[in-house]
Amino acid sequence: EEEKTVQPQTAAGEQEGIQADSDFDQKAVRDQYSRKIEEADSAFFVKEYLLARRHYSDARVLAPEKTYPRDRINEIDVLLKQERSQPLLDSIGALTIGIIIFIVILIAVVIFVLILRNRRKRVDVETEKVRDEYMDSVSEYLFDESGAEPANLRTANTQKKRQILIDEIMQLYANLSGEISNKLRELYLDLDLDNDSVKKTKSPQWHIRAKGFRELAQMNIKTVNDEIERCLNSDNDVLRMEAQLAMVRLNYESPFSFLDRLEKPFTAWEQLHVYEMIQRHQIPAPDFTRWLNSPNETVVLFCVRMIHAFKQVEATKRVVDLLGHKNKDIKNEAIITLGELNVLDVLPELKARYTKEDQTGKVLILQAMSKMPEESNVDFLTGILEPSNELRIEAADALARIESFGVRGIENILRRSDDDLQAVARHILDNKL
Secondary structure: OHHHHHHHHHHHHHHHHHHHHHHHHHHHHHHHHHHHHHHHHHHHHOOOHHHHHHHHHHHHHHOOOOOHHHHHHHHHHHHHHHHHHHHHHHHHHHHHHHHHHHHHHHHHHHHHHHHHHHHHHHHHHHHHHHHHHHHHHHHHHHHOOOOOOOHHHHHOOOHHHHHHHHHHHHHHHHHOOHHHHHHHHHHHHHOOHHHHHHHHOOOOOHHHHHHHHHHHHHOOOOOOHHHHHHOOOOOOHHHHHHHHHHHHHHOOOOOOHHHHOOOOOOOHHHHHHHHHHHHHHOOOOOOHHHHOOOOOHHHHHHHHHHHHHOOOHHHHHHHHHHHHOOOHHHHHHHHHHHHHHOOHHHHHHHHHHHOOOOHHHHHHHHHHHHOOOOHHHHHHHHOOOOOOHHHHHHHHHHHHHOOOOHHHHHHHHHOOOOHHHHHHHHHHHHHHO
């Protein structure tokens, strides 16, 4: 009986132990579920939806009967779907807005251009009308023997109208001379248009100042010579050139004294304009040897060119001194000028210089000697028929110009065995016959 009593007690104890373990496991699951829910809610709150969804899924596994994790997962899926579609919607919206803005700007630009075009067209029509009116009035004034000044010219009371009148007077003045040009100048002064030109020379805008210089120079108004001189070394190329041209016109006593003050390079373009002004207005050429020692080498180069252009033979000795100049352009220009001046006394200097020159210098010396065909050159030139074809042609051409050598001398060259030299001789002979 005791044994029978103990066995039921043991079985009951085991059952209670199992129940206790089961209760402990359920509590652990509930605790883990609660922890997952807390982590998921925290992630959801800060919009870390993917992390929140993973925690909710873990909680759902722990407690399948709970609806809260499932509802949250469904809500997160909806939010994630919206996030994936939002960038596309944003980009489509931004593109649409960009297109609309571009179209609006394009329409505004087109309207603005059309307004400007119509305005410019209207201004051009009005300007042309005023120009024709002033042209007729000025022409009437020039050919009216009474000398009565047209009344409508006095009504040019705006800057634009006065500039149109100045431009018309300048255009006529440039193409007329004698008494008629004098009347034009008188009209320019009577209407006080010279004051308008003087005001331009004070402008901070370089192109307006240059225009003022040009107008005053053309009408021989010397009131602002000091201002013009200050611009001789301007950094602006156009303003500097206009100042140079103005000084040539307005400085009657010494038109080229501006060369003494030039510090900037005297460009080939500026030199050409000065030379053209000398020719057009028949300005007497000075003795250009005055500036051959200028520290500005571009001024020296210009003066050598002018000695050449005006055939200042008396400057020959000074030009010979430039054969040893360190500036290659000046030296080469001196060789060319000596050939054009055609002073035979310089031939020994050119011959002595020949061996010291490079290919270009040698060619220039031979070309210069060809312009002075002297018999004394024969031995020198025949000794130069060296391997360089370019030099051979120049030497042979210079020889052919010497009367005592001429065609017969070229025919003698043809008898030589050097094929290249024979080709040079035939070339020269063909040109002479």
